[in-house]
Amino acid sequence: MKSWLVIGQYVPGHSVLHRLDPRTKLLMIFTYVIIVFFANNTLSYGLLAIFAIWTIFLSKLSLTYILKGITPIWFFIIFSFLIHLFFTNDGDIIWQLSGLKIYSGGLVKGLTISLRFLLLIMVTSLLTLTTSPMEITDALENLLSPLQKWKFPVHELALMLSISLRFIPTLMDELDKISKAQASRGVDLRTGSLKSRMYAVIPLLVPLFISAFRRAEDLAMAMEARGYRGGEGRTKLRQLSYSWLDFQAVVIYIFIMIIFFMLRN
């Protein structure tokens, strides 16, 4: 597996963040993601950034590990920053070189958009980093369960999600193995024309798909063999339960949100 990629990874631990009920985390992050779009001045952005950094500190994970781990996202962040920087034209011209003009509005817009992006990614990665895929799906299933009244397939959805999450690392490992095996048969993904590199992907994808299908079949068989018959009447090994910690977290969170809306203008 790519060692530095943190997206979707789970790092087991015992920090405060790990111990929170996954539903609490899910709800907080969900609201955070929406609230990020309401920030409209330096103070409100600052508060959200401080909150994000504080939670990372609480998770006992290193900030550099997370920032490095979202390397592919950095590309998007910088890209969108540059797009806004060069293609917005309100405000004053702050810098000019032959035909190229940079406006203050562009700078502000570029900065806010990329900060928003960064905050979103940091906070959502923090969710997956401190919550096991099982917990995430249990929480989702639990939170969505009222929808069952309207025949919404909550359990099936949660199961699909947990299986996909469960198999991402497995498939990444598999891909790593296959690409090593093909590399030793002379496949070169790093040099050559674009076309030849596209062709070089086929020897990776075919075995990957075959193994994914094989795994899916095995899994289906194993589930049936163990008597899986859908969600109805199925009990859970781990029951979710809110604790004092969740209460404290929610109170602090609501407090911060109130300050946030006071800081906005």
Add this chain to the structure above:
Amino acid sequence: MDIQFKKVSYIYQPNTPFSHQALHEIDLTIKSGEFIAIVGHTGSGKSTLLQHLNGLIYPATGEVRIGEYVLNDENRKQDLKELRQKVGLVFQYPEHQLFEETVEKDIAFGPRNFGVPDKLIDQRIKQVIEEVGLNEEILSKSPFELSGGQMRRVAIAGILAAMPEVLVLDEPTAGLDPYGQQQMMALFYRLHKERKLTTILVTHKMEDAFTYADRIVVLEKGNKILEGTPVDIFRDRRFLHNVRLELPEILLFLEKFNDTFPFTIEYKGQTVEEIAVEIDQKLKEIKGQ
């Protein structure tokens, strides 16, 4: 091609909470034409060691020399095509790397990547398919309609068709039936002799290590804890007990036999048959007295 590991360490996922040192300062020299067996428990770092031989991973510290190639942390960007042709790596479960429409195309895939002319490839396909004990009829079939054992053979044929000088085998017989395992090992040994290959075999079966290898290397938790000829290893067998590796049956028998009877039979790397003959002679000598 001589191969040399100098204080090779390797760390998976460095600088993350998952960081795991899989190899600790491994020193190992393999002479051209040798047959080396690497044994050790699951997770002891055998596959990690092997991947260095093809430049698939680079040592975190230390260096690996393979013929003229030097692999260390400083020269990660080099063209490894020639190295990869010369060192054929058969992975654990190599059948998982098959992908072409026909067996023939799949076997041709490696040599074609290495720039072998088409005419020569055709010739080699016929040769290797026979060497791995398959019929030429199979060439036009899809690799996915074959049995597990046949797929394994096709995958191995695909490596052999590149005509490597060094053959690296990661548990090549895992999951085959006993007869197939024997056949496969016999094939590798024959190729080793005929093509004068340098062979590096990772195996869980001490039997195979003692039968075929010139030298055996024992890994445990990423450390090399023992290295020597089968006779050396037999002499140092108490180290094997420490890491819960079992001697092959025949040597366990020899140990018990020597404990029970008033005469001893020296282990010099004999086969089962040779030991049987020796015992027979000893018994006859005693009867004669």
